Amino acid sequence: MQSFVRGMSVFAFAIASAGARAAGNEIVVGEIVDQSPAWIEAGRDYVAGAKTYFDLVNSEGGVNGHKIVHLVKDGGGKPAEVARVAGELLGEGHIDVLFGAIGDATMKSLADTRVAEKQNVVVFAPLTGLAGQRQIRTLRASYADEAKSLVRYFGGLGLTSFCVVATPGEQQKASLAAVREAVAAIGRKLSCETTLAEIGGDARGVAQLVRAARPQAVFVLGDTSVVGNFIREFPFKKLGITVGVLSLVNNTALIEIAGPEAARGLVITQVVPAPQKESVPVVREHVRAMRKFRDEPPSQLTLEGFIAAKTMVEALRHGLTAKTVRREDVSAALMAIPEASLTELISEYATSNTGGGARLIDVTMLGGDGRLIQ
Numbered sequence: 001m002q003s004f005v006r007g008m009s010v011f012a013f014a015i016a017s018a019g020a021r022a023a024g025n026e027i028v029v030g031e032i033v034d035q036s037p038a039w040i041e042a043g044r045d046y047v048a049g050a051k052t053y054f055d056l057v058n059s060e061g062g063v064n065g066h067k068i069v070h071l072v073k074d075g076g077g078k079p080a081e082v083a084r085v086a087g088e089l090l091g092e093g094h095i096d097v098l099f100g101a102i103g104d105a106t107m108k109s110l111a112d113t114r115v116a117e118k119q120n121v122v123v124f125a126p127l128t129g130l131a132g133q134r135q136i137r138t139l140r141a142s143y144a145d146e147a148k149s150l151v152r153y154f155g156g157l158g159l160t161s162f163c164v165v166a167t168p169g170e171q172q173k174a175s176l177a178a179v180r181e182a183v184a185a186i187g188r189k190l191s192c193e194t195t196l197a198e199i200g201g202d203a204r205g206v207a208q209l210v211r212a213a214r215p216q217a218v219f220v221l222g223d224t225s226v227v228g229n230f231i232r233e234f235p236f237k238k239l240g241i242t243v244g245v246l247s248l249v250n251n252t253a254l255i256e257i258a259g260p261e262a263a264r265g266l267v268i269t270q271v272v273p274a275p276q277k278e279s280v281p282v283v284r285e286h287v288r289a290m291r292k293f294r295d296e297p298p299s300q301l302t303l304e305g306f307i308a309a310k311t312m313v314e315a316l317r318h319g320l321t322a323k324t325v326r327r328e329d330v331s332a333a334l335m336a337i338p339e340a341s342l343t344e345l346i347s348e349y350a351t352s353n354t355g356g357g358a359r360l361i362d363v364t365m366l367g368g369d370g371r372l373i374q
Contacts, residue, residue, distance in 0.1 A: 027062075027316065027325050028069045029054070030095035032085055032110075034077040034103035038223040041250040042301055043102040046127045047072060048294055049286070049305025050100055053313070055293045063316050066325055071095060077105035079112070086115050096330040100308060101126040104169060111136065121327060122334040125308035127301075129246075130174065137334060139308055141361045143246060144178035146269040149361045150219060150244040151182035153267070159216040159242065163192040165206060165230060166221040175221045175246065191215045196226055207234040217242040224250045227266075228257025237265050247271050252299055255370045266366040274364065274374050275303045282307060300372065 031050070033043045054068045062068065071093050075082035082105070089095045098121055101107050107128040110116060116123045116135035123136040129143035154162070164179055166172040176193070183190055192213040196206050207230060210218055218234075218241060220227050227245050236243045244267040254263050275298040278284040286306045290298045312334065319333025364372040 025065075025323075025325065026067045026069045027097075027320075027330065028071065028093065028095045029097055029099045030086075030089035030093055031070065031072045031099050032075045032082060032089070032101050032106050033072060034106050035074045036077045036103075037225055039077065039103040041224050041253040042127060042248050045250065045299050045301035046100060046102060046305035046308075048296065049290075049298075049302030049307075050309040051305075052286070052289045052293045052302070053306045053309035056289045057313055063313055064320055066320070068313075075106050075109070077103050079105070079109040082106050082109035083113050083115065086110065086113075090115070090119050090121065095121065096325060096327045097121060097312070097334065098123045099125060099312060100305060101128070104128050104130055107136075119327075120331050122331045124312050124334055127248075127304075129248075135331075135335070137337070139311060140247075140271045140304065143175040146246045146271070146361055147175040147178035147219065147221070148182040149269055149363060150246075150267070151179060151186070153363045154217045154242065154244065155186045155188075157242070160188055161191050161214070161216040162188065162219065163194070163210050163213050163215040163217075164190055164219045164221065165194055165196050165210060166219075167196050167223070167226050172221045175219075179219055179221075196220075196222060196230060201229075203229040203233045206230065210234065211239065215241060217244065219243075220245050223248065224253045225257060228254050228263075231266065232258045232262050235262070242267060244268070247300065250299065250301060251366055251370060251372055252297075254366070260368060260370055263366050263370075264368045268364050268366060268372065270300055270362045270364050270372065270374075271360055272300055272303045272307060273360075273362070274372055275299055276371065277374070282310065 031047065033047060051070055054070050057063060058067050071089060073085045073089060075085045098116060101110055101123055107126045107130050110123055125137065125139045129140060129146065162183055164176060166176050180190065192210065194206050194209050196202060220230055220243060227249050231243060247269045249268055251268065273280050273283055275283060278287055283303065286303050287298055290302065315337050316330065316333055319336060320329060322329060362374055364374045367373045
């Protein structure tokens, strides 16, 4: 509950700014968040990281002299509300770009309504691993790629028996299919597949089913609260079983839900470097900016939001040359970046060692102090 209230207060601050108006010489960035329990933790950190970079840029004179106005509104993950909020931002908000749309439902609604394409606005760096469409520039690895990385990692440890626990939803469908495919690729079959309610309310019964299957590793495909509720009922370390989850699980919130002892040793994929790894230039920049503009510790997701904002700003620095900012010019600048160049830029920031132009995916482990070990 503490983390939920903390998330609500941050969003309340951000959304309060949504009544601002562009002065005609500003770059107006709109962001649609999802304050439902499944996304509030991930969303609040992503927004905080992005806002931190925008504040940093504005403190240094803006983008080629243009200040950034960051408007945030809650779509609640409901298609009708997402469409309404998008209309408000595109209309009275006069936004130039839809940045960092939070959550699978938000992303799916934007894609289904084709609002970006119709209004000639780019959706840049949405916080989702679902596949993008025209006018959508996705930076992070897909859920499917993250799930495959987990399977390869466990296979490299010599593990051969796997179970999957998944909640309903588009994210989990794609991830579950990827796990099945990756397990088959190493010549194995899943020992069990089971479904967990979206809020994790039946965690105890599901944990008993998984224990009975006696796997060596378990993939839990769900949000932070679901994972927390499951591992609280599933003492995987005592059972000698490895548990892996995907990057949108917030390790700080997870500790609050499950407790440090229950969560210690959990394997979590990540799409950015560790936020404490200050030998990486962008991490060092992020840590310093968070100290200056935010009263909270950095996390993987604040870093992801920071890198996404930095990537967009760098593209605009090169693509915006006119004195007056127009939506079509912002869209043209963001759509003009070749996919290879975009990936190269992200990899440069994150010092990805994945090679071949692939999105960064690292495998980390949750330590006893709550930090991620890479």
